[in-house]
Amino acid sequence: MITRDRMFYRFSAYGFLKNLRFFEPFILLFFRDAGLSFLEIGFLFSIRDLATNLLEVPTGVYADAFGRRRSMVMAFVAYILSFIIFYLFSGFALYAVGMVLFAFGEAFRTGTHKALILEYLRLNDMQHLKVEYYGHTRGASQLGSALNSLIAAALVFYSGDYRYVFIASILPYVVDLINLATYPPELDGELVELRRGTVGEQLRGTLQTFFGVFRDASAMRAILNSSGFDAFYKATKEYLQPILQAFALSLPILVSVDGTKRSAAIIGIIYFGIYLLTSYASRNSARLGNQFSSVAQGINLTFLIGAAFLGVAGLSAQLQWNVVAILVFLGLYVLHNLRRPMNVAFISDQISNKVMAAGLSAESQFTTIFLAIISPILGALADWLGVGAALACLGVAMLVMGLLVQVQDGRRDV
Numbered sequence: 001m002i003t004r005d006r007m008f009y010r011f012s013a014y015g016f017l018k019n020l021r022f023f024e025p026f027i028l029l030f031f032r033d034a035g036l037s038f039l040e041i042g043f044l045f046s047i048r049d050l051a052t053n054l055l056e057v058p059t060g061v062y063a064d065a066f067g068r069r070r071s072m073v074m075a076f077v078a079y080i081l082s083f084i085i086f087y088l089f090s091g092f093a094l095y096a097v098g099m100v101l102f103a104f105g106e107a108f109r110t111g112t113h114k115a116l117i118l119e120y121l122r123l124n125d126m127q128h129l130k131v132e133y134y135g136h137t138r139g140a141s142q143l144g145s146a147l148n149s150l151i152a153a154a155l156v157f158y159s160g161d162y163r164y165v166f167i168a169s170i171l172p173y174v175v176d177l178i179n180l181a182t183y184p185p186e187l188d189g190e191l192v193e194l195r196r197g198t199v200g201e202q203l204r205g206t207l208q209t210f211f212g213v214f215r216d217a218s219a220m221r222a223i224l225n226s227s228g229f230d231a232f233y234k235a236t237k238e239y240l241q242p243i244l245q246a247f248a249l250s251l252p253i254l255v256s257v258d259g260t261k262r263s264a265a266i267i268g269i270i271y272f273g274i275y276l277l278t279s280y281a282s283r284n285s286a287r288l289g290n291q292f293s294s295v296a297q298g299i300n301l302t303f304l305i306g307a308a309f310l311g312v313a314g315l316s317a318q319l320q321w322n323v324v325a326i327l328v329f330l331g332l333y334v335l336h337n338l339r340r341p342m343n344v345a346f347i348s349d350q351i352s353n354k355v356m357a358a359g360l361s362a363e364s365q366f367t368t369i370f371l372a373i374i375s376p377i378l379g380a381l382a383d384w385l386g387v388g389a390a391l392a393c394l395g396v397a398m399l400v401m402g403l404l405v406q407v408q409d410g411r412r413d414v
Helices: 006-018 024-033 038-066 068-088 092-109 112-123 127-159 164-168 170-181 199-215 217-250 259-283 285-289 295-318 322-348 353-385 387-404
Strands: none
Touching (some): 006 127, 024 038, 024 259, 068 092, 092 112, 112 127, 127 259, 217 259, 217 353, 217 387, 259 322, 295 322
16 A cells, blocks of 8 residues: 655656646647648657657656756756747747757656656655556646646636647646655755765766666666567557547537637547546556456556557548547557556666666666657658648557567566
8 A cells, every 4th residue: 555645646746747738739720820741740850859868867867876856956957948949939949949949858767766766666665556556646747637638628718729738837837846846855865965076976876787687688678678569659649639620610609709728628529528538547557467367467458458559540531531530549548647657666676776867767768769760751641642641650669669678577586
């Protein structure tokens, strides 16, 4: 049974506030409204992911060697600057600048907060509760996403402009920055006090342990399995937005309202329902894991099911069976949140706690490599074949990868 102490609620608050990204339910529609093609949008996502990839390892090492809390604060400053860019400016080039700033935020954040949680569990002898604890805090994140959808829909509905969602996102991020900056210092892990002449030694020691992860076949397979699934999910999840838009505009409601406002209302309500379900899924991920003979079996099977969901969603969208496509996409969202805590726990069993942030950042690094490849390909396919056919093609590719990165049980002694 997990302990709902002060830090549990602060960890949950972090995820809740972090997911108040009011632009997320409309990001692809925002770019389309700005006149960008799917290929250009794919390149923007690729720029973000490549920039994140270049920064992942040094920022992960920085977090482990010099302070995970400081890394999180830097992440949120970069996010806020990117929101300002998207609100004030327009055009592919300036959007690319905004994406690079966003990438700085992602690179400093990804893996680092998980490492803070895992360090807290280690210090309090609760490592056996990793799946349940992380699942519950992730559930709070999904509740934030659910509320985010309604607020974002209201902003777009009353303004008639997607741009305002960026400036509104600054407020919760400032509050979260304050929350992170005041985390207990012991969560930074085993750090040596910074002194002149010790910086290089700290970096060398951390890098040596970090690169040791890549010599461990079981750790690498676990990382590739997790990052592969996440890459396909993240590359395709925004493509639910044009499907929802087409569905909203086909409904005989709010017909006297502008198309942007009309679709915003429907999209916000549907995303609200989606994230309520994903929140429930995250909180019950440990229960799902117990249904399998092992965590590895659950991870492997859910990868293949996710690929099937993506393929069916794409085929349904191509046939204009929008309700079916939305429901199957919903299944993919839920599945991602059910398996994510299992992946984090499984990977953490393969990596030394001393470089947990760096190891989990390695997972994020591979995710961004895959995303940088997948996003422009998906965009080009969507321009050429249509959104549905493009998603169906990605479903087939995901199935192939799922068969190649099967994991096996095994625990690393650390």
